[in-house]
Amino acid sequence: MSALSNLLIPAVLFFALGFIARAIKSDLRVPPDLAKVLSIYLLMAIGLHGGYALGKADLAMAFNSVLWAIILGFALPLIGYALLLMTRKVDHMNSAAIAAHYGSVSAGTFLTAIAYLDNLNIGYESYPVIMLAVMESPAIIVGLLLASWSRQRLAVSANGGGTAIIQRGGMGNGQLGGLLHEAFTNGSVIILIGSMFIGAVASPASMEKLSPFVDDIFMGVLCLFLFEMGMEAARRIREFRKVGPVLLVFGIVMPLIGGAIGLLVGGLVLDMSVGGTLLVGVLGASASYIAVPPAMRLAVPEANPSFYLTLSLGITFPFNVIIGIPLYHALAERIVG
Amino acid sequence: MSALSNLLIPAVLFFALGFIARAIKSDLRVPPDLAKVLSIYLLMAIGLHGGYALGKADLAMAFNSVLWAIILGFALPLIGYALLLMTRKVDHMNSAAIAAHYGSVSAGTFLTAIAYLDNLNIGYESYPVIMLAVMESPAIIVGLLLASWSRQRLAVSANGGGTAIIQRGGMGNGQLGGLLHEAFTNGSVIILIGSMFIGAVASPASMEKLSPFVDDIFMGVLCLFLFEMGMEAARRIREFRKVGPVLLVFGIVMPLIGGAIGLLVGGLVLDMSVGGTLLVGVLGASASYIAVPPAMRLAVPEANPSFYLTLSLGITFPFNVIIGIPLYHALAERIVG
Amino acid sequence: MSALSNLLIPAVLFFALGFIARAIKSDLRVPPDLAKVLSIYLLMAIGLHGGYALGKADLAMAFNSVLWAIILGFALPLIGYALLLMTRKVDHMNSAAIAAHYGSVSAGTFLTAIAYLDNLNIGYESYPVIMLAVMESPAIIVGLLLASWSRQRLAVSANGGGTAIIQRGGMGNGQLGGLLHEAFTNGSVIILIGSMFIGAVASPASMEKLSPFVDDIFMGVLCLFLFEMGMEAARRIREFRKVGPVLLVFGIVMPLIGGAIGLLVGGLVLDMSVGGTLLVGVLGASASYIAVPPAMRLAVPEANPSFYLTLSLGITFPFNVIIGIPLYHALAERIVG
Amino acid sequence: MHRLFPEKLVTVITSDVLEDQLVGRVRNRGASGYTVVRARGAGSSGEQSGMLDIDTNIKFHVIIPSERLSGLLDDLEQLINKGHHLTVFVSDVSVLGPEKYSESME
Amino acid sequence: MHRLFPEKLVTVITSDVLEDQLVGRVRNRGASGYTVVRARGAGSSGEQSGMLDIDTNIKFHVIIPSERLSGLLDDLEQLINKGHHLTVFVSDVSVLGPEKYSESME
Amino acid sequence: MHRLFPEKLVTVITSDVLEDQLVGRVRNRGASGYTVVRARGAGSSGEQSGMLDIDTNIKFHVIIPSERLSGLLDDLEQLINKGHHLTVFVSDVSVLGPEKYSESME
C-alpha cells in the first residue's frame, strides 16, 4: 500500500520519467548546469527550513543527533570496506573509494523521502537535516584514511614500493591536510550549514518573506531535479556491466544494511517518530553522489570513478527511491510503533 | 480592440522588448541555457496542468482530438510542400524540410495564446494541450518521407544516381528507423506526455503542493521566456534577405492557411469553445522551432537550416504572436459564435 | 541597532556566507551563468515593480528624479577622477575608467538596501528605481570623455603622438558613436527601462498574475544572488594587494562621498522619505559592476581591469552592503527627520 | 628529456545534433576516447548562436593513431557528402603516454 | 589516401566584450566562418573567472587561407596596440575540403 | 610580413577536480597565464557527461616557453603516475608578441 502510494508521488514519478526518457534513448537534452543550480536551491531551502526548526529545538537532542551522525559516517564506510574486501573481487583502493560513498548521504534520496512523508502527511523531526549536513565529512575522512592505509600495505607487499613512497610523500606534504580541509569546507556542507545558521538566527518576519521561494515552490523544483537525476541514473546504470555482478549486489545489499542501522539509530537510540526514523534510515541507506566523488577522485586516483559513480548514482540511488523508501517506512513503523 | 488588448499583455510586451533589444543591437546577453531551462519548465507545467484536467475530461473527446491532431500533423506539411514547389523557387529538399515545420507547433506561440485568453478571462478546453503533444511526431515523419521521396526522384532524374544509392542505403540501414524513433522519443514530446500522465495520476493533494511552482509563477516565467524568444526572433529575421521574398510570403501565408484549417477543426469538427478553437487554430498556424529543426538537420542535411529557422523563428513566430493570435480570435468568434 | 538588524537580514547573511565560503577556499562551485540569470530576473522584477508604482506617481517628481540622476551620473565620476589624480598614484586612463564606475550604480547594493528597508518595514518612493535605470548611461559617457581627453593630453605630451592619432582615429571612425550607442542600449538599461514601461502600461489584472513570480519569490532569489555575489566579492578582494593602499582607501572614501551627496539630493533636493533618501544615497555610494566594466574594457583598453573590478566588486560592494547601508540609514534619518 | 610521441588530433566542428553519430563513428574506428566542447559560430549554413537547442555547435576532438586516421576521415567525408556541415581539420600533436590512445573504448 | 590540405588556424583568447569586433574583422578579411568557445583563465590582466558578464573570456577560432592571414594579424596587432589583451596564436592544420574556406561569409 | 614566434602550447584534458592543482603547477613553472574551457567526453575512466559536478571535464591550455616545458611535463607525469586520468598533448604554435609569455603570473 505504501509502496503503491510511493509510486503516485509526483517527485518519484518525475524520477521515473527521467529514467525512462534516457532508457528509451530520447534525444532529450537538459542544460548541463540545471542539476547544479537546482541542488544549490534544494540545499539552501532545506537548510533554512531545518535551521528555522532547529532554532526552536532541543539542543541536547540536536547534539545527540550530530554525535550519532558522526558515528554513522565513520562506521558505515568501515562496514562497506570490509564487505567489499571479503568478496575478493574488488581491490583495496576501489573498496576504500566505494565504501566512503556509503558513509555519506544522497540529498536527492533524502528529499524524496521528505516528499514521501509529506504526501502521506507524516510528520518528522528537524534533526535529520543537521545529520545530513554532518555526515559528508566523516565519510570523506574515513575514505582517505582507508585509502592511504591500503596504499602503505600495497607499498610494503610490493618490495621497494617506490611509488608508495611518492604517494606517502604526496600525502605527507600538505595534500592530506588539503583533503581534510576539503572534507570540512565542501561546497554542499557550507551551503547546508550556512543556511541552517541563517534559518536559525533570521527573524520570523524575514523568514516569512523567504517562504514563497523556500517552501512553496520547493516540491515543484524537487520534481524537476529528480527528473534530471532520473536521467543521470539511467545514464549510469548502463555501465553496470562494467562493475560486474558482485558490485551490483553490493549496491543493493549495502543500502539495506546501512538503512537498517540508520533505522535502529533513529528509532531506538534517538527515539524519533516514524517520520524521523525513516529519514535517519535513508541517511544510512543512501550513498553520496555530490560531495564524496570529487574528494575520492582527488585523494584516491587509483580507484576507477566509473565503479563508485555507477554504484551510488546508477544502482543505489534508484533502488532507494523506488523500493527503499517504502521499505524503510514499513520497517520504521515496526521499530517505532 | 482585441488586437489592442493583445499588445497590453505582459507576455507579448516582453516578446516585443526582447525583439527591440536585439533590433537596436543592444549588447544584452542572455545565458545560452536560459531558454532551454525555461522551455523545459513550461512544457512540464503545461503538461501537468493539461493532464490534471484531462484526468477529468471526456475520453472519447480526447481520442477525437488526438485523431485530428494527427490528421493536421500529416496534412499541413503536404499542403506546405505543394505550395513551396508551386513557387518554383524552392528545391525539393528545402521544401520538404520547411513544410515539416508547419505540421508541428510552436509551444511559445501556444503559451502566448493561453496568456492572451487568460488576460481576456476566456476559458478553453484541455484537449488542445494533448494535441500539442501529439502534433510533433507526424510532422517529423511526413518531413522524412517527403525528403527521401524527393531524394529518389532526384536520383532517378540524375542518371546513375550514385549518391542517391548512398542516400537510400543510408536510409535503409537503420537510419530511417532511428529517425522514426526520434520522432516519437523527441525530448519535448517526452516531457509533455510524461507530465500529462503524472498530472492525470497524481493525487489532488500532491498536485496542490506543486501548484505554486506550476501555476502561480507560470506567467512570470513565460514572460522571461518570451523576452528571450523575442531576441532570437529578431536575430533570425535579420537573415530574411537570404530567404528571399517568396519564402517571406510563405512564412505569413502558410500560418494563415494552417490557422484557418485549425480553427475549422477546432470550432466545427471538435466543436470547442471560442478559447479552445483559438488554441487549435494556433496549433495549425504555428511552426515548430524546437522538435523539428534538429530532426530535419539529421534527416535532410541537404536542406539549408537558415531557411527553415528563419521562417519558423524569424517570421512565422512573431507574426503569430503579434498579429495572428488576435486575428484567429476574431475568426474563432465568427466560427463558433 | 540598525547595524545589528542589518546583520540579521537573510539577504545580507547570504552575502556573508558566500564571502566566507570563498574566503575559506571552499570547493563550492556555482554554475557560471547563475548570477547572470538571477540578475536578469532581479532587474525585470524591480523594473515591473517600479514601473507599476510610477504609473501612479507624480510625473513632475519623476522628471525631477531623472534630472538629478543624470546630474549625479555626470558629477560623481568627475569627483572621483579628480580625487584619483590628486593621489598622484593612479595614471589618467585608470583614473578615468575607475571613476566611471562610481557614477553608475550597483543593482545588488540597491536591492540589498530594499531588503534592508523591507526588513525594518520602512517605506520608500518608486523614483529611485527610475534613477537606477538612468544612472548607467551618463557614467559611461563621462568615462569615455575623460579617457579620450586624457588620451589626447598624453599624446601631446609625448611628442609626435603617433599612437594618439591612431586612437583618435579609432575614436573618430564610428567607435565613439558605437560606445555612446552602447551607453544607451546597454543590456541592463534595456531590461530595466523595458520592464518599467511594461509595468506601467500593463493592466492591474495581468500584473496580478505576475506577482507570484515578480514579488513573492523575489526575496529568496535575491538571497541566492547575494550568496553568489559574496563569493565573487571575496574572489576579487584577494587581489587588493595589486591595487595598493591608495586605491583601497579610495574604494571606501569614494562611496562615503557619493553616499553623502546622494543622501543630500534624495533628502533635501527631491525631499523623499527616509527610505527613499537612503536609496538615493545608495545610488550615489555604489559602483557598477555590470554595465560599466565591459564598456570600459572596450573604450579604455589602456586601463587595467583588475583595478576597477577589484575596487567596485571587491571593496566598495561589500563595504556598502555590510557597513554602508546602515550608516546611510542613520544619516538619512538625520537629514530627513 | 621527455618522451613525447607524435599522434594525430582530429577536430570536427558541427551542429550538436550530430554528436551521437560522431561518437558512434570514433568508437567503431577504435579511438580510446573523445572530447566534446560546446561552441557557437557562423559559416555557410548561417549563424549558430548556441542560444537554442536548434543552433548549437560542438567542437569534437579525438586523438587517434595515424593508422586509424584514414578510416575516420572516410566516415567524416561520407557525412559531408550527405550534405552535413562539418568543419574538419587534423593537427600534429605530441602526447605523453601514447599507449593510452591505442586501446579502444570497451 | 585522403586529400588533406594545409590551412592556417588562428586562435584568439580574449575578453568576450571583443567578440563583435573580432567577428567584424574576420568578416572583412573574407573568412568563410568562425567558431567561438567560452573560456576562463588568468593572465597579466588578472583572473577571468567566467562567473560574471564582466570577466568571461572567449576562445575564438578562424581557419583562413594563408594569403588572408597577414591582413587579419594586422587587425589583431592593432587591437593589441590599443591596449586590448589578446592571446593570439597560429597553428598549421590540414583540412578536408579546402574550397570551403575560400568562400567568404555572404 | 608578420613576426610570429614559435611557442609550445600544452593542452591537458581531465576532470575539473584537478583544475586547482593544474593552475598551481603552471604558476610554479612560471607560465604567464592559462586558459580553461569546459568539456565533456569519454575514455578509459568512463563517460564524463558534464551534467553533474562529479563528471565534468576541463580542457586546460597553457602557452609556455620551451625551456619551461620539460618541468611542466614532469609535473603532469607525476599526476598521471599517481593514477589521475590526464590526456596531455603539446602543439607547436606561432604567437604574436612572444615577450608576453615569458613574464610569469605575479
Ligand SMILES: Nc1ncnc2c1ncn2[C@@H]1O[C@H](COP(=O)(O)O)[C@@H](O)[C@H]1O
Ligand atoms: N573558416 C572557419 N573557421 C572556423 N570555424 C569555421 C569556419 N567555417 C565554418 N566554421 C565552423 O563550422 C560550422 C559549420 O560551418 P559551415 O559548414 O560553413 O556552415 C560553423 O558554424 C562554424 O562554427
Ligand SMILES: Nc1ncnc2c1ncn2[C@@H]1O[C@H](COP(=O)(O)O)[C@@H](O)[C@H]1O
Ligand atoms: N600563457 C598563457 N597560456 C594560455 N592562455 C593564456 C596565457 N596567457 C594569457 N592567456 C589567456 O589570455 C587571456 C588574456 O591574457 P592577458 O593578456 O595576459 O591578460 C587570459 O585571461 C588567459 O585566458
Ligand SMILES: Nc1ncnc2c1ncn2[C@@H]1O[C@H](COP(=O)(O)O)[C@@H](O)[C@H]1O
Ligand atoms: N583519444 C582521445 N581523444 C580525445 N580525448 C580523449 C581521448 N581519450 C581520452 N580523452 C579525454 O580525456 C578524458 C580522460 O580520459 P581517460 O584518461 O581515458 O579516462 C576523457 O574524459 C576524454 O575527455
Ligand code: NA
Ligand atoms: Na549512507
Ligand code: NA
Ligand atoms: Na502548425
Ligand code: NA
Ligand atoms: Na554611484
